[in-house]
Amino acid sequence: xxxxxxxxxxxxxxxxxxxxxxxxxxxxxxxxxxxxxxxxxxxxxxxxxxxxxxxxxxxxxxxxxxxxxxxxxxxxxxxxxxxxxxxxxxxxxxxxxxxxxxxxxxxxxxxxxxxxxxxxxxxxxxxxxxxxxxxxxxxxxxxxxxxxxxxxxxxxxxxxxxxxxxxxxxxxxxxxxxxxxxxxxxxxxxxxxxxxxxxxxxxxxxxxxxxxxxxxxxxxxxxxxxxxxxxxxxxxxxxxxxxxxxxxxxxxxxxxxxxxxxxxxxxxxxxxxxxxxxxxxxxxxxxxxxxxxxxxxxxxxxxxxxxxxxxxxxxxxxxxxxxxxxxxxxxxxxxxxxxxxxxxxxxxxxxxxxxxxxxxxxxxxxxxxxxxxxxxxxxxxxxxxxxxxxxxxxxxxxxxxxxxxxxxxxxxxxxxxxxxxxxxxxxxxxxxxxxxxxxxxxxxxxxxxxxxxxxxxxxxxxxx
Numbered sequence: 001x002x003x004x005x006x007x008x009x010x011x012x013x014x015x016x017x018x019x020x021x022x023x024x025x026x027x028x029x030x031x032x033x034x035x036x037x038x039x040x041x042x043x044x045x046x047x048x049x050x051x052x053x054x055x056x057x058x059x060x061x062x063x064x065x066x067x068x069x070x071x072x073x074x075x076x077x078x079x080x081x082x083x084x085x086x087x088x089x090x091x092x093x094x095x096x097x098x099x100x101x102x103x104x105x106x107x108x109x110x111x112x113x114x115x116x117x118x119x120x121x122x123x124x125x126x127x128x129x130x131x132x133x134x135x136x137x138x139x140x141x142x143x144x145x146x147x148x149x150x151x152x153x154x155x156x157x158x159x160x161x162x163x164x165x166x167x168x169x170x171x172x173x174x175x176x177x178x179x180x181x182x183x184x185x186x187x188x189x190x191x192x193x194x195x196x197x198x199x200x201x202x203x204x205x206x207x208x209x210x211x212x213x214x215x216x217x218x219x220x221x222x223x224x225x226x227x228x229x230x231x232x233x234x235x236x237x238x239x240x241x242x243x244x245x246x247x248x249x250x251x252x253x254x255x256x257x258x259x260x261x262x263x264x265x266x267x268x269x270x271x272x273x274x275x276x277x278x279x280x281x282x283x284x285x286x287x288x289x290x291x292x293x294x295x296x297x298x299x300x301x302x303x304x305x306x307x308x309x310x311x312x313x314x315x316x317x318x319x320x321x322x323x324x325x326x327x328x329x330x331x332x333x334x335x336x337x338x339x340x341x342x343x344x345x346x347x348x349x350x351x352x353x354x355x356x357x358x359x360x361x362x363x364x365x366x367x368x369x370x371x372x373x374x375x376x377x378x379x380x381x382x383x384x385x386x387x388x389x390x391x392x393x394x395x396x397x398x399x400x401x402x403x404x405x406x407x408x409x410x411x412x413x414x415x416x417x418x419x420x421x422x423x424x425x426x427x428x429x430x431x432x433x434x435x436x437x438x439x440x441x442x443x444x445x446x447x448x449x450x451x452x453x454x455x456x457x458x459x460x461x462x463x464x
Contacts, residue, residue: 064446250300
């Protein structure tokens with residue numbers, strides 16, 4: 001598919017654009033997803049105000065061009081929100097929102113109604129103590145979204161099987177320490193061992209000893225049945241961390257296999273591990289305290305569109321750059337010289353990555369834990385053109401347009417065209433004449449694609 005209205009540039013990010021100047025005290029989590037079913041990537045944010053009694057879950061509607069508007073607050077009653085995930089858990093409408101409350105000892109969700117509204121809080125579990133991070137994925141491979149949560153004060157990590165209609169079963173244990181020494185708080189899920197089922201990596205506080213990172217393998221495939229069981233890797237990913245604050249799966253060295261990446265807020269180390277299943281774990285430093293002394297997050301994503309994963313790192317302190325990134329390499333550790341995205345004291349402890357302006361590159365949205373803001377940075381690698389299109393015997397104008405889109409052609413090899421949204425859904429089909437005018441006034445503001453039958457090239461236009 002060729003987009004004929006893009007121009008190319010080096011990977012740089014535009015200056016910060018504010019979305020919400022007042023989130024409530026101490027925003028802590030941010031995620032992205034299409035919550036209203038319009039094909040554009042929206043944002044959701046949750047606060048964790050350790051000094052207060054009110055926290056907020058808020059979402060921000062995207063018009064497809066990176067213009068976000070603050071929507072009615074989803075919740076102001078769930079407090080100390082330490083886990084936030086988005087997934088379509090009921091198979092309807094847009095993405096739904098799942099959160100955990102550390103002090104209310106519950107994991108709950110809010111269902112999207114597909115038009116920008118969310119239902120009432122629904123409890124998944126409120127019987128266990130101090131839930132931490134929340135992840136979503138299909139653990140038992142039945143096509144439905146399941147939920148994975150570590151419980152700090154219960155010394156165990158559990159998962160809940162979803163039925164695809166918004167209902168979840170009782171807890172099933174992934175990891176548990178009956179001696180009450182290992183206290184899990186951070187998790188991620190991915191197919192680490194390449195057998196197609198999802199495995200879990202857990203960040204564990206061990207008192208009084210060092211903290212650890214462990215992998216638990218899902219034996220669904222190995223069992224040959226519908227049962228899910230777990231086994232811990234015989235060797236820790238890392239058993240000498242000072243204070244783990246983030247762990248994630250990702251192919252950091254771009255060799256086609258998953259790795260683990262961690263951040264240690266006390267030592268300042270950002271490390272990726274070349275880990276053999278049930279074998280050695282080789283640590284590789286990406287960043288240390290001389291670059292960012294208190295790293296918060298390491299995020300693995302290809303932000304320069306070279307088909308190689310890069311690593312983005314954020315700062316929980318105020319002395320280092322707020323967000324930096326390290327360029328990925330093929331079959332090797334990333335470049336160790338970072339590029340700065342933002343230099344401020346916002347404490348951008350969490351980010352989410354997506355193509356928010358529909359120009360085919362990945363942008364970054366973030367929260368400021370100190371500034372109490374939601375902001376985003378436009379990736380200017382690809383810049384969407386807004387000129388009229390005149391190529392291959394076709395002229396499409398005006399671009400952008402608010403009401404009518406005109407097409408002139410002297411070609412005899414095309415007779416029909418389709419207008420698609422950015423996820424490829426056909427919006428309308430039109431018979432093509434030498435001069436054709438299309439009424440697009442009823443389309444929502446955003447970016448659309450024009451596909452001519454018999455032509456591989458796809459054209460973009462903007463509906464204002």
